[in-house]
Amino acid sequence: MTVPEFDKLLKAIMEDVKVDAALSKFERLKTDNDRINFILSFPRFKHLKISEKRCEKCDKKCEKMKNSAEDTSKNHWEVLKYYNEAIKFAPSHSNYTPFLYASRSGVLYSLQFFSLALKDIARSLNYSLPIKTTINLQVMRGSCYFSMEKWCQAESTFLGVIDIIRSSSLNNVEKVKFTGEILPKLKYVKEKLHNKDKEQPKPNHDKSLRSIADFPSLYNGPNTNIPAASSALKCNWTPEKGRGLFANQDIKIGSVVIVEKPFAWTSSKEAMLDHCLHCCKYTIAPIPCPGCSSVCFCDEECREKAMNQYHIFECPILDHILESKDLSCMGLLVYRIIITANTQAITRSEMATVLHKTEANENNTSVESKLNFISESLSCDETEQSLNSIPVNFSSESYVSVYNQVTNTDRRTASDLLKRTVTACFLLRCLQSVVGDNKDEILVGSRLLTHLQSCACNAYQISEQIVPQGDIKNSKEAEIGGAVYPTVSLCNHSCSPNVVRHSKGRYCIVRAIRIIKKGEEILDNYGPHFLANTQSERQIQLQSQYFFKCHCEACSENWPTSNHLKITKSTYLCGNCSKCIGSSLTVFKKCPHCKKKLNSKGFDLVLQDLNKTYKEALTDLLQGNILQSLEIFLNYAENLERMYVFPNMPLVSCQQAISLCWSLLGNVRNMTN
Ligand SMILES: [Zn+2]
Ligand SMILES: [Zn+2]
Ligand SMILES: [Zn+2]
Ligand SMILES: [Zn+2]
Incomplete structure (x- = not known):
């Protein structure tokens, strides 16, 4: 393994600053601008040119994966994995591409991911294909609609294929064979359409759609000043x-x-392999980046957005960032903040139409013209808004909200700041190598440095709940990225x-x-x-x-940790005045605070009843009844809040169950193979 470029550079700079009291000079610098200036003046940085480095497309790898996929002894999931890899590595003009999508659609059909299969069929049919492949794909398209019980689409697709077969140059034997396969299904579809009104709607058989898609709505509606927050x-x-x-x-x-919605975000290196770079969702049948093999997308829409908004600026140098452990997720996140600020400035300047016209495939040509606005976007007057004020019109999408985050510069050690400055300079050189322009380098560098500090305290993880074979009990949370x-x-x-x-x-x-x-x-x-x-x-x-x-x-109050809390007796609250009445209900007949009579028997009965319902809901949750169980947990938690002093183990356990439900309503990855 070769040492990553950044790691080499960082090590060398750390050696450099040992001589000539450079570190103490650095320590005395007051602003991020000065720090960037100081490090950029080192000969190592002054003339540093970053070459392209990405996970390249590869004919050989593509072919190898395709051959492995065609080894039919493997199960569907394994075959799918090979096709995904083959598609990822296929060079953009590879002859294999349409056939890879065609074959993958077959696997997806077998796995009952019909909508995904339909997308692959459409991708494949975009190319000119041998007539038999076209017919097979159209038949499969009809069969997808058939299985999804979309009878109208199934009918028109099957009728369309019959036309294609008729007007094709196939010989009569072949024509009869193909048509013979379709007719029984078509007959069934026609019957279904005829009896349509009499039938009850059926459950959806498409596995592609099996997730709870809706976002929960904000309690009491959105806040006028801070639209991402509740008006409460x-x-x-x-x-x-x-x-x-x-x-x-x-x-x-x-x-x-x-x-x-994050201002900027990025998947972790591992998650990039099978999570959409743009929407962060786990994807069963991803499509590739036209430029590199490191990332993937769930569909064309996400790919186009990612390409236009940020990926064109990172694709050529992505491996420089990913290969270094010290840079990785955080480095890329900070890089994206700067790119996002720029893209938004362009949007603000009504350049949106220009962006929209850019095709995902032309990723290398138009980068330069797009970065013209960077200085304006980073130095706009709004950034003068103080951290010490209550925000007005606080928008998650405005760069100001991110720029104003706490950096804690004064509290950082010189070596901490030095490392971050070197990182910022390296990211700056990466960006410059992509856009081919060195203007405003101190400003851009110092903003990178600012965010490398603020993100250390202000970046959050994006997570996913991994459920092995539908086993909710043994599901666990995994980090798939970071966001601002x-x-x-x-x-x-x-x-x-x-x-x-x-x-x-x-x-x-x-x-x-x-x-x-x-x-x-x-x-x-x-x-x-x-x-x-x-x-x-x-x-x-x-x-x-x-x-x-x-x-x-x-x-x-030095509360006990979980292990101690488990063996601590819970303390009760008076139902009337909410004050603490000790850990035994039999001691007092009246509340010592408000003097109201305490009904310990009634209290016990209520609690027993709640506990029973709670336990049943826990079993229910493990069966997959998330929403139903959640409602019971929430009610139980509200009651426990009123009955016990916090912390207490029953409420803590219930909170954990509630949190698990919410995880299962968020990003979930079912491990099926
Ligand atoms: Zn996506
Ligand atoms: Zn790429
Ligand atoms: Zn604390
Ligand atoms: Zn009381």
Whole structure:
């Protein structure tokens, strides 16, 4: 294995700064501009030219994968995997391409992914094909509609094939054979169409569509000032914590408080192989990038958007970023922030029409003209908006929201800043090599550096729930990428959060996991959680990554971690005044605070009943009844909030069950093979 270019460079610079007290000179620099200037003046950087480096297309690999796929002893899933690889590596003018799509459509048909099969059939039919292949594909198209019980489309497709067969140059024996295959199906379709009105609608047999597609809607509608957040929230500024989101009314458990599209995002290197680069969804039958073999897309629409908006700027140098562990996901994310800022500036300048006309395949020609706006997009006056103010018209799509994120520059060590500066300069040279233009390099470099700092505290993971063979109990969360969500970033941290984040596609959905009362702050969790980490572990982690001392409830009261909580008796709350009445119900006849009579028997009965329903719902969840179980969990959690002092194990377990439901309603990958 060769050492990645970036790693070599970083090592060399670290050696360079040891001489001539360069590090202490660097340490005294005040601004990101100065730091970029300083590093760019090193001879290593001054003349650094980044050559193209991408995972190239390869005829040989394509052919090898195709041959493996045609080895029929393998199962459908395995065959599909080989075709996916063959399609990914096929050079853009490969003669194999139409046949690869044709063959893959057959595999998808066998696996009952009919809509996906239809897409591959259409892709294949875009090319001129031998007549028999065309007929076979059209018959399969008809059969897909047939299996999906789309009788009208099935009929017109079958009738169309019969026409093709009739007017073809096939001999009569062949014509009879092909037509003979179609006629019984066509007859069945005609009967179905005839009896259509009398029949009940059937469930959908297409496996391609088997996911819950809808986004949940924001509780109480969107906020006028912060459109990605619920109108039940408002943004306030406090001297201790800066900006934060607060409830302006009581919020129930399960309420959706933020639904946000990222400003910029990227899949991790591994996820790029089988997740759409644009929408982040796991794809069973991906289509390739015309330029490289590192990434894939779920369909043409996502590919066109990705190409036009950002991938043309990264495709030629992508492997430089991916191959270095130190750069990888974060480096690419920061690179994308700059590209997105630029693309949006173009859009703002009504260049949208120009972008729209650019074909995905012309990816190499038009890059230069597209980056003209970069200086304007990065230095617009709006960026002067202060971090210390409450945002007005806070948009997830505006660069200002990202530019204003906390960088913690003053708290970083010189070597931390040095490493980030070298990274920024390397990314700058990558960008310059793609656009062939060095203008505004200090500005662009310093913005890259700013985001390399702010993303360390403001980037979130995009996740996916992996379910092995439908086994929900053993499903687990996996990270598939990283993203910048400006609105979500407004939430401050607590080791005992009252909201949880889940991914759906590349979107982030934030929901209340505790009752949030009017005036209370919306508190997210940045990683260290009281159930998993001790107070001192949490403080160390938060200090080193986020540079603050946590004063949350769990930290100030030193709550027990999960292991200790399991053996701790729960403490009850008075149903009337909500004050703590101890861990035994038999001690008091009256509440010591509000003097109201306590009905311990009634309390016990209610609890028993709730517990029983909860346990049944847990079993139900493992059978896949997500929505039904979720409703019961939410009700149980609301009740437990009123009955016990938090933290208590029953509510913690219930929250985990709720969170699992939300994961299963988000990005899910069913491991079928
Ligand atoms: Zn997609
Ligand atoms: Zn590419
Ligand atoms: Zn804390
Ligand atoms: Zn009371």
